[in-house]
Amino acid sequence: MNADQVAERARILEGLVTFVTRSFMVEASAIDLDRSLIDQGIIDSFGLMEITTFIENAFGAKIQEQDMTREAFGSMNKMATFVCRRKSGEI
């Protein structure tokens, strides 16, 4: 990633964290960015669907059926990386 991409990824991660804290009543400090939100008990599986809708609306990153994997959505950091790569056309 170049500097612009790093900054963009950080902006996306911040937006995701803000959304999750607002929507699921959790303190940002309580979220482990490297663990699944479901495994942490913060959201259920339908919460994940809500996050995908938020990503499409807020960041304009289209999510296809084949994107719905733990590789892309298994943690907040993975989601931010996925959105960043999708927006840059890398994937």
Place this chain on the structure above:
Amino acid sequence: MTETTPSARQPGVTRQRCSRCVLSAPFPNIKFDDEGVCNFCRDEVGARSDDTAIDRGRVRVMDLLAAQKARKATYDAVLCNSGGKDSSYTLKLAVEKYGLTVLSFTLDNGFVAPAARDNIHRVVDALGVDHITVRPALNVFKPVVRAASLLPIYGEQSLTRISAGCNACISLVNTTALRLALEKDIPFILAGFTLGQIPANGIVYRNHYRFLAESREASMARLRDAVGEEVDRLYEVPDSVIDRAPAYPYNINLLCLESLTEAQILAEVGKLGWKLPSGLDGCSSNCMLNTFNNYVHQRRHGYSPYELELSHLVRKRLMTRSEALAKLADQPLEQLPYLVKSLALSPEDLATLGLLADGQVAG
């Protein structure tokens, strides 16, 4: 200013409640300012963000439904019909406002109030809609409710809007509706959720079942440990059904696109023959088990699972604060002995749930 109301978890004890909405001190991540107003009421950025999400949801729904008009199908949508006022009104919206051909579906969990069953029949008849009822094996479903009530089956944070027992039931409703949609090639699943019950970004989404199933595997494993392998029969959609379906359906919550008071909804469904059942708690118009599920949630978490939904309605001026408080207080606890007997809870279960200590049931 501090306003206090009786504690849900500790009878006789008072605790702080927001002076503007009905959220109370035990609610996760809540803070009160000097005026006794909670941070959720003060969150103007979040409110604007919700409005944007609703606008986007509306556009998305209209686009999807418009595309469906060109498609010849036996059914445009399967609607999860609890028999309550909200799903009844959603059915009316689907048929009369959006012109959809709907298959109405009720999951009979064994606790549907007889009056709610009558309402279902009157409303589907009035709207000319096909209807089916699916009754899961209650010798499996009831132990699922028991396990969800007693054990940490679901993530704590995911239970801010819903009780564990209701979550077990709604998950089954969603899975059954998805199976029906896939089997019958129905592109949309409709439900009567309102904003507050679901976040604004949940108005419309594609139901990626395999991903959802993989995501909830940890809670399913806990449920399997507690109840047995037979839970898979309730909560799984067979691969053969998924593989032959052309696409996953969309879940759409049409009621989230409306701004209506309860009185307006009751007036509209009343025209279809729907009548308000008596004897249910203030937050349900169909399910007798809600009283038990709310009680357990309040004992475990200290607040009602309906506080968030009712607070949303209060903020949107669709309900007064006193009306919301009256709904929270309306709990027919005298029904608890019947409900715990029906769920076959043991004296140990009752002690764990605090029912014995509260004197709600005899050991």
